[in-house]
Amino acid sequence: MPNFPRTHPLAPAIIAVRERPWGELMAAEAGRVLLVDDDRELSAMLGEYIGHEGFAVERAFDGESGLAQLRDAGADIVVLDVMMPRVSGMEVLRRLRAFSGVPVLMLTARGDDVDCVLSLELGADDYVQKPCTPRELVARLRAILRRTSAARIQALTDDAITVGALAVWPQRRQAAYGSTPLALTSSEYNLLEVLARHAGSVVTKNDLSQLALGRSMGLFDRNVDVHVSAIRQKLAQVAGERTLIQTVRGVGYQLIRE
Numbered sequence: 501m502p503n504f505p506r507t508h509p510l511a512p513a514i515i516a517v518r519e520r521p522w523g524e525l526m527a528a529e530a531g532r533v534l535l536v537d538d539d540r541e542l543s544a545m546l547g548e549y550i551g552h553e554g555f556a557v558e559r560a561f562d563g564e565s566g567l568a569q570l571r572d573a574g575a576d577i578v579v580l581d582v583m584m585p586r587v588s589g590m591e592v593l594r595r596l597r598a599f600s601g602v603p604v605l606m607l608t609a610r611g612d613d614v615d616c617v618l619s620l621e622l623g624a625d626d627y628v629q630k631p632c633t634p635r636e637l638v639a640r641l642r643a644i645l646r647r648t649s650a651a652r653i654q655a656l657t658d659d660a661i662t663v664g665a666l667a668v669w670p671q672r673r674q675a676a677y678g679s680t681p682l683a684l685t686s687s688e689y690n691l692l693e694v695l696a697r698h699a700g701s702v703v704t705k706n707d708l709s710q711l712a713l714g715r716s717m718g719l720f721d722r723n724v725d726v727h728v729s730a731i732r733q734k735l736a737q738v739a740g741e742r743t744l745i746q747t748v749r750g751v752g753y754q755l756i757r758e
Contacts (some may be wrong), residue, residue, distance in 0.1 A: 530554035531576035531645050534568035535731075536592065537607065538584045541669070547578075549634035549729045555641070561644040563587030567595055570602065577645055579637070580624075582615050590622060597623040603644045603686050607632070620726040623685040626713065643714040648686060664758025666735075666744065668692060680738040687713060688731050695745065695755035704752040728753055 534556045537543045540561060547557045556574065560566035563584055570578070578596070579635040582589040593604060606619040606627040606659060616627050625644050628637055668675045673689055675682045682694065690712035695703060705724045709717045717724070735744050746754045 530642065532558070532574075532578055533558045533579060533641065534558050534560065534566065534569060534575040535579045536560045536563065536584075536589070537579070537581040538562055539581070544635055546637065548684075550638060550641070553638045555638075563589065563592040566592055570596065570600060574600075575602055577603045577605065577641060579605050579607065579641070582619065583609065590618060593619065593622045593624060597685070601686055603648060605637075605640055605644060617722060617726055620687075620723060621730060623688075625685065625687045625731075626723070644686075647690060647712070647714045661693070661696045663696050663755055665739070666696065666755075668696045677735060682734050682738070684731070684734065685727075687723075687727050688734075691727050692731055692755075693747060695753060699755045700757045702748045702752055702754045706752075724753075739750040 504594045512619055515523065530553065530584075533550055535543055535547055535550070535557060537546075537559075538561050543559050545562065547559055551557045558573070560569050560571060564578070564587055566578070569575075580589045584592075589606060593606070596602070596604065603625045604623070606615075606624045608615040608627050608629050612629075616629070619627050619695060625639055628640055661670070666675070667677075670693060675684060675689060675692055682692075691708060694711045706717045708724050708728075709715060709721070712727075713723060716751075732745055742758075744756055744758075746756055748754055
């Protein structure tokens with residue numbers, strides 16, 4: 501195992517997980533994680549902690565390598581750092597979304613709300629601001645994978661949901677307006693499905709966050725707003741000026757029945 505300086509902010513978490521009884525470290529594999537970060541020391545520490553939590557971890561130290569690994573072997577979820585040399589995390593995310601809908605958790609700088617919002621607009625499922633604790637990172641990973649897993653299980657028994665010209669197929673996790681497919685990220689699809697299941701009714705932002713994103717809204721949390729804005733833009737490309745998702749100020753959103 502790598503030796504890390506005990507003065508490192510993440511050292512206590514790594515030491516704690518190393519000292520856990522061996523039996524607790526033999527949990528079934530929780531999923532395949534690709535960690536893309538040019539900080540090799542941080543990547544090693546996070547990778548070790550995530551691995552002890554039951555995940556199979558692969559690492560890449562630049563954006564090009566990360567994209568190559570995803571094309572060749574794929575992953576269940578990607579942890580992607582925003583600040584990387586040559587090819588930034590944002591550019592990696594943009595290129596990734598051209599060929600894969602794999603869930604992505606971004607690592608952004610503390611207090612940089614611009615990066616947080618931009619990452620969501622480009623198709624990230626969630627973000628964690630650095631410095632973060634390994635425990636928080638693992639909790640976010642599990643929440644995202646739990647959502648996608650639950651959606652696949654539910655999809656086995658669900659029929660298509662139709663609201664006017666909009667159709668949502670839970671079994672395939674796909675949506676279309678008329679005959680035109682909608683290219684949605686995992687989180688965007690989750691939100692649209694929740695709205696479709698409650699079409700004609702107002703769904704609060706907190707309910708949307710819990711049902712679609714797997715967590716309650718935090719203070720100044722704009723995740724739901726950003727994802728809904730992206731869905732609206734994609735719907736507008738095929739539905740024209742028609743308002744399909746209505747904002748109920750101070751409450752939430754409503755998918756209009758046509």
